[in-house]
Amino acid sequence: MRVAIYGAGQAGTAVAGLLARRGVAVDGPFGRDGRRAALESGADVVLIATTSFLAEIADDLRTAVAAGSNVLTTAEEAADPWATDPALADALDREARAAGVTILGAGLNPGFAFDALVLTAMGACVDVRALRVERVVDLSRFSAAILRRLGIGFAPDAFAAGVARGAITGHIGFPQSMRVVARALGVEIERIDRTIEPLLAGGRSAGFAQRYVAVVAGAPWFTADFTGHVDPAGAGLVTRDAVEIDATPPVRLEIAGGLPSQAGSAAVLANSVARLVAARPGWVTVAELPPATPTVC
Numbered sequence: 001m002r003v004a005i006y007g008a009g010q011a012g013t014a015v016a017g018l019l020a021r022r023g024v025a026v027d028g029p030f031g032r033d034g035r036r037a038a039l040e041s042g043a044d045v046v047l048i049a050t051t052s053f054l055a056e057i058a059d060d061l062r063t064a065v066a067a068g069s070n071v072l073t074t075a076e077e078a079a080d081p082w083a084t085d086p087a088l089a090d091a092l093d094r095e096a097r098a099a100g101v102t103i104l105g106a107g108l109n110p111g112f113a114f115d116a117l118v119l120t121a122m123g124a125c126v127d128v129r130a131l132r133v134e135r136v137v138d139l140s141r142f143s144a145a146i147l148r149r150l151g152i153g154f155a156p157d158a159f160a161a162g163v164a165r166g167a168i169t170g171h172i173g174f175p176q177s178m179r180v181v182a183r184a185l186g187v188e189i190e191r192i193d194r195t196i197e198p199l200l201a202g203g204r205s206a207g208f209a210q211r212y213v214a215v216v217a218g219a220p221w222f223t224a225d226f227t228g229h230v231d232p233a234g235a236g237l238v239t240r241d242a243v244e245i246d247a248t249p250p251v252r253l254e255i256a257g258g259l260p261s262q263a264g265s266a267a268v269l270a271n272s273v274a275r276l277v278a279a280r281p282g283w284v285t286v287a288e289l290p291p292a293t294p295t296v297c
């Protein structure tokens with residue numbers, strides 16, 4: 001098994017370390033000047049761990065697929081590309097099928113906390129009426145570039161302006177997770193409403209509270225609450241992950257302390273290599289795959 005990694009930031013570097021420890025041959029992680037070495041390597045798997053946005057990785061995906069590699073990417077919009085750009089998603093899906101390789105967007109969030117874990121928990125219920133997933137997350141270890149995009153360090157008016165023009169996104173990936181869960185259950189989402197508010201410390205945003213609500217048949221169906229902060233304890237927040245499913249029987253699941261963003265994502269990604277290689281050709285979501293497990297590749 002050979003894995004080539006494009007993106008030499010936190011995620012690419014961490015996954016390279018985990019895979020190397022498992023005895024996987026790892027090329028990279030490569031930065032921007034090693035784009036061709038990574039994407040044209042023809043490795044069994046190319047990991048693209050650069051940016052969150054489908055449009056920004058589309059050419060990279062094409063190049064890796066054309067070279068015959070399966071592609072795993074951290075880009076949040078890739079967890080369900082049809083939520084962002086159905087035409088582009090269909091085109092890349094067709095290219096992957098024609099090349100006989102698989103594309104998967106995965107990580108902790110999206111890729112686990114708001115989708116794969118939720119679907120697994122639903123395995124013990126019938127008649128799912130509604131669900132709520134909540135994460136309270138320590139953001140202190142994110143890179144400076146990601147913290148800016150999340151919306152950390154802004155005065156309230158600059159935060160609002162950044163949100164309005166799309167430069168501040170908060171955490172990305174909730175519509176993707178919601179659609180992955182909905183599709184698996186055969187549920188049609190009518191619309192997804194969202195709000196984001198800064199959490200201030202010393203007059204600047206040190207965190208934010210986000211809520212996404214997927215509406216089905218005129219009523220809230222999937223509520224996703226994400227609170228992120230660079231100093232959760234100082235702000236009186238307790239990091240946690242919780243899943244509440246209103247179903248028969250109801251399910252309440254809590255991960256005390258919460259899943260750590262960086263270590264959790266790196267583990268999901270490293271644990272996805274074997275299931276990616278075994279998957280059918282085309283663009284797949286985590287709903288179609290067996291759970292990510294710490295399998296020796």
Ligand SMILES: NC(=O)c1ccc[n+]([C@@H]2O[C@H](COP(=O)([O-])OP(=O)(O)OC[C@H]3O[C@@H](n4cnc5c(N)ncnc54)[C@H](OP(=O)(O)O)[C@@H]3O)[C@@H](O)[C@H]2O)c1
Binds near residue numbers: 008050106108111146
């Ligand atoms: N689904 C999930 O759960 C999950 C988990 C982890 C990460 N992610 C996402 O994956 C991305 C990478 O995360 P990270 O923590 O590794 O970020 P990071 O530490 O900021 O590193 C990103 C790396 O990618 C490079 N890069 C950024 N934009 C690029 C582009 N358009 N083309 C080529 N290279 C580019 C950066 O290089 P420069 O320094 O030259 O800009 C940097 O080396 C982020 O968007 C993050 O939100 C998602």
